Amino acid sequence: AAGVIQSPRHLIKEKRETATLKCYPIPRHDTVYWYQQGPGQDPQFLISFYEKMQSDKGSIPDRFSAQQFSDYHSELNMSSLELGDSALYFCASSSFGFDKENTEAFFGQGTRLTVV
């Protein structure tokens, strides 16, 4: 079965550069979530989209932005990167809009961003 695809898997950027992370949800899933997980920390919710509209916003810095496109894939854009942005970035998808009672979120393998 198709899973959530994230690209790239690894990314190395220098301070003050920009980075774009991509997420391709499971087919027919209408909700995408982005999470940031620092070393030894629990995943922190950044932002989510439902039907291409932003639906929830968590601890996402103003330097980051995200959107969901017409094909439901999502991109997380990160600018003015800081050393502290180094983390695993996970994308997850669910069919929340289809079945509000059964919102299992399925995660991608993550993008490991290293800022040097």
Added chain:
Amino acid sequence: SQQGEEDPQALSIQEGENATMNCSYKTSINNLQWYRQNSGRGLVHLILIRSNEREKHSGRLRVTLDTSKKSSSLLITASRAADTASYFCATDGPHGGNAGNMLTFGGGTRLMVKP
């Protein structure tokens, strides 16, 4: 305040023993989910229990939910070395029924199963 706090933070057991991990949360929820994560890898969905359910089983996993105490437990029976991982609970909703519920993760329990 943090939702979905886990207890214990670390657990070390022998293969074949049962492992119990607990999770507490603060606000009302639609459902609670348990995830497993191997070091530096993706989160794997294990089981979802809805707010109107009290217990759920899946293979060697047993999850309970006590909404009056705002707590859940994950029991892994007959543990195996391959169960070694971090286990997170995540709560979802209700956010007034709006679309796009977010999952709020707890701190995770690091389980080590020694062969």
